[in-house]
Amino acid sequence: MKLWKGRFSKEATSSSDEFNASIPFDQRMYREDITGSIAHAKMLGKQGIISPEESELIINTLKDILEDINAGKIEFKIAHEDIHMGIETILTERIGQTGKKLHTARSRNDQVAVDFRLFLRKETAEVEDKLTELLETLKKLAEEHQRTVMPGYTHLQRAQPVTLAYHFLAYYQMFSRDRERFTDCQKRTNRLPLGSGALAGTTYNTDRRFLAKELGFDSVLPNAMDAVADRDFAIEFLSCCSICIMHLTRFCEELINWSSVEFGFVEIDDAYSTGSSIMPQKKNPDMAELIRGKSGRVYGDLMALLTLCKGLPLAYNKDLQEDKEPVFDAVDTLKNSLGIFTEMISTMKVKKEKMASAAKYGYMNATDAADYLVGKGIPFRDCHEIIGKMVLYCINRGKALEDLSIDEFKSFSDAFDEDIYDAINIVNCIKAKKSEGSTSFESVRQQLLKLDLE
Ligand code: ARG
Numbered sequence: 001m002k003l004w005k006g007r008f009s010k011e012a013t014s015s016s017d018e019f020n021a022s023i024p025f026d027q028r029m030y031r032e033d034i035t036g037s038i039a040h041a042k043m044l045g046k047q048g049i050i051s052p053e054e055s056e057l058i059i060n061t062l063k064d065i066l067e068d069i070n071a072g073k074i075e076f077k078i079a080h081e082d083i084h085m086g087i088e089t090i091l092t093e094r095i096g097q098t099g100k101k102l103h104t105a106r107s108r109n110d111q112v113a114v115d116f117r118l119f120l121r122k123e124t125a126e127v128e129d130k131l132t133e134l135l136e137t138l139k140k141l142a143e144e145h146q147r148t149v150m151p152g153y154t155h156l157q158r159a160q161p162v163t164l165a166y167h168f169l170a171y172y173q174m175f176s177r178d179r180e181r182f183t184d185c186q187k188r189t190n191r192l193p194l195g196s197g198a199l200a201g202t203t204y205n206t207d208r209r210f211l212a213k214e215l216g217f218d219s220v221l222p223n224a225m226d227a228v229a230d231r232d233f234a235i236e237f238l239s240c241c242s243i244c245i246m247h248l249t250r251f252c253e254e255l256i257n258w259s260s261v262e263f264g265f266v267e268i269d270d271a272y273s274t275g276s277s278i279m280p281q282k283k284n285p286d287m288a289e290l291i292r293g294k295s296g297r298v299y300g301d302l303m304a305l306l307t308l309c310k311g312l313p314l315a316y317n318k319d320l321q322e323d324k325e326p327v328f329d330a331v332d333t334l335k336n337s338l339g340i341f342t343e344m345i346s347t348m349k350v351k352k353e354k355m356a357s358a359a360k361y362g363y364m365n366a367t368d369a370a371d372y373l374v375g376k377g378i379p380f381r382d383c384h385e386i387i388g389k390m391v392l393y394c395i396n397r398g399k400a401l402e403d404l405s406i407d408e409f410k411s412f413s414d415a416f417d418e419d420i421y422d423a424i425n426i427v428n429c430i431k432a433k434k435s436e437g438s439t440s441f442e443s444v445r446q447q448l449l450k451l452d453l454e
Helices: 010-020 023-046 052-070 083-101 108-144 164-189 208-215 224-229 232-258 286-309 318-347 352-360 366-375 380-397 406-412 426-431 441-453
Strands: 149-154 157-163
Touching: 023 052, 023 083, 023 108, 023 208, 023 318, 052 083, 083 108, 108 164, 108 224, 108 232, 108 318, 108 441, 149 164, 149 352, 149 426, 157 164, 157 426, 164 232, 164 441, 232 286, 232 318, 286 318, 366 380, 380 406, 426 441
Parallel strands: none
Antiparallel strands: 149 157
8 A cells, every 4th residue: 555545535546547548549459459469479489488388378368359359248447558458467367477478578668659550551551442442433433524524723713624534633643642652651650669678679589570570560670769769650641641631622622612503513412411400402512511621630630649749758758648549530530531522422413514514604715715826926925915805805795705706806816717716616625735634635535544554
């Protein structure tokens, strides 16, 4: 009994226990914890640090515990403090003294680091799968909409005509880079911290390379102090999540706009919309808005972890226990957002006619009219001015450029001929793009073909 215990109430002690415990959330890593411990027990046995029989008994019991947790037969308690001590306590309850040997040549500091890296490796693969599904959906949609003409925007003002396929492929590129980023981040995550001990290594004849092989890590982290102290891999993962959800929010924002009466370009399926409790006519794009909103928490998770690690002295500090919840939250949010987003875009109805008619207005062929004059030998800057004046003339008369008579055209420049009408036809404007990566039908076809090679 503690000498000073008399003046402390029991409640104070249990609230401190509760404050200190991570088991309410880190139990999510029980599989990783057991996987790491099985590899560790195997290594201890192989190296003669514990006997082969002890190693086998520990491994088999850990496997039983895993099955029991999977079957919901084990309840973790605050008294376990964290998942590492929780599993070890249950192991020792089952096999007594032998269970107590598992923690030889190991600290919870390298244990938690290995659990976290294993967890992120699994989650990264799941995020990559979700991104692959999204990319496949985008590709399919792009294939379908190669001839769907729509306005392309800058400053949310109609700019130049493009195809919907081209717009979809722009997002394809962004999400494909997101997937690349996760894959790249994984290279740095998939390095082994186990065997580092608390911070200085251990006095046992361990085999960390064996551990790396057993656990599927690409290499062994070369400095034990770094291995237990840094969480840069998790910060990098959260950066990847943040960039990816940022891309999602841009697409969501467009779908929110596009599904308004003002645009009327798409109709989001009823299954991904909600109604209003007061206005019977409403059909709201809530899923898209929620994804846009949820980006805030993912950015927050990244900020939380960056701030957590800022100025932390080496090596392990208990602050680091706070690293898990932001990562859990971000990965759940991102996976759910990607899943619902993919379903939403694969079921939405595209209103091609609305897009095509919007593409007709807004002088989006003005650049092409200027290019036409360039073709007749006039310097681009002069052409820009001539067409600018023509647009103003048209605006004052409520006309489109193609509504002007040939005489009206000629009154602005002698260089205009009958072929101007073809040159500024919206579909021809798209076709005429020649640069690599443009919106022309041919370029989009090439872009799609290239995706098949990836
Ligand atoms: N629950 C702890 C965490 O998540 C495990 C490591 C504890 N290590 C220690 N030295 N107290 O960080």
